[in-house]
Amino acid sequence: xxxxxxxxxxxxxxxxxxxxxxxxxxxxxxxxxxxxxxxxxxxxxxxxxxxxxxxxxxxxxxxxxxxxxxxxxxxxxxxxxxxxxxxxxxxxxxxxxxxxxxxxxxxxxxxxxxxxxxxxxxxxxxxxxxxxxxxxxxxxxxxxxxxxxxxxxxxxxxxxxxxxxxxxxxxxxxxxxxxxxxxxxxxxxxxxxxxxxxxxxxxxxxxxxxxxxxxxxxx
Numbered sequence: 001x002x003x004x005x006x007x008x009x010x011x012x013x014x015x016x017x018x019x020x021x022x023x024x025x026x027x028x029x030x031x032x033x034x035x036x037x038x039x040x041x042x043x044x045x046x047x048x049x050x051x052x053x054x055x056x057x058x059x060x061x062x063x064x065x066x067x068x069x070x071x072x073x074x075x076x077x078x079x080x081x082x083x084x085x086x087x088x089x090x091x092x093x094x095x096x097x098x099x100x101x102x103x104x105x106x107x108x109x110x111x112x113x114x115x116x117x118x119x120x121x122x123x124x125x126x127x128x129x130x131x132x133x134x135x136x137x138x139x140x141x142x143x144x145x146x147x148x149x150x151x152x153x154x155x156x157x158x159x160x161x162x163x164x165x166x167x168x169x170x171x172x173x174x175x176x177x178x179x180x181x182x183x184x185x186x187x188x189x190x191x192x193x194x195x196x197x198x199x200x201x202x203x204x205x206x207x208x209x210x211x212x213x214x215x216x217x218x219x
Contacts, residue, residue, distance in 0.1 A: 089125065089216040092116045096133075096210040101202040107147065107154065107193040110203050115191035116214045120184060124219035127180040129155075129190050133203045133210035135174045144201035146194040148178050154193075155180060174203075179217075190214050 096113035109115065110133075118127065129148055147156035155178050182188055192212065194201050203210055 087218045089121055089218050090118065091216075092118055092214045094212050099202055101200050102194055102196065103200050104195050105197065107145070107149070107195045110146065110192040110194045111210060114203075114210050114212045115189060116212055117187050117189045118214050118216060119187045120182065120216050122219065123183050123185055126217045126219070127182060127188070127190065128213075128215045128217055129176075129178045129180065130213040131174075131176045131192050131211065133174055133192070135172055135194075135201075135203050144194065144196040146174065146176075146192065146201075146203070148176060149191055149193050150180060150182060151189050 094113055094116055096111045098111070098113075100111045102108050102110070114131065114133070120127065127150075131148060135144075135146060147154055149155060176192075180190075190212070192203070192210070194203065
């Protein structure tokens, strides 16, 4: 049979898919493949994945550049390993304007109000404590001490405290800052304590406002 006869047979008998069982895909230059024609390994091919469901991402790690600058709130998600440490995770504040005094030679609560309990969300978090108050030492020859405590731990200088001043009947404004690394996710109480060698030590003197701010800083 000649090529002309073959062509005549095709023209007269019609042209079906059975006539092209081994068509090279390079010949397909228009149209769209239906999903059923795509191989199961298509996710490993260079195809358009702009609408790929996140449920198909079952392995590997997304690079930082794939995350938006501002993440939406996610309930119950573990975000402890996201990039961008050093962020404030929670802030607690308290104030006290009542004059508080002590004659104790051992550290005692300077004010039950200048005390805050915070529960870190991660053992890698740091806790930043800021305390300001007006402080008065009524001693005539002794020394008054003031310090920041975490529970029963003195975060200052052993027994003397964060600050120790021989004011001898004088008053002063005090600002104290400490960055603590408790390595804990338990509830922690930070507070101002004071003691004196003789006489009376006071805080919030002359109606000055005492303030405490406790912040959790993410790693």
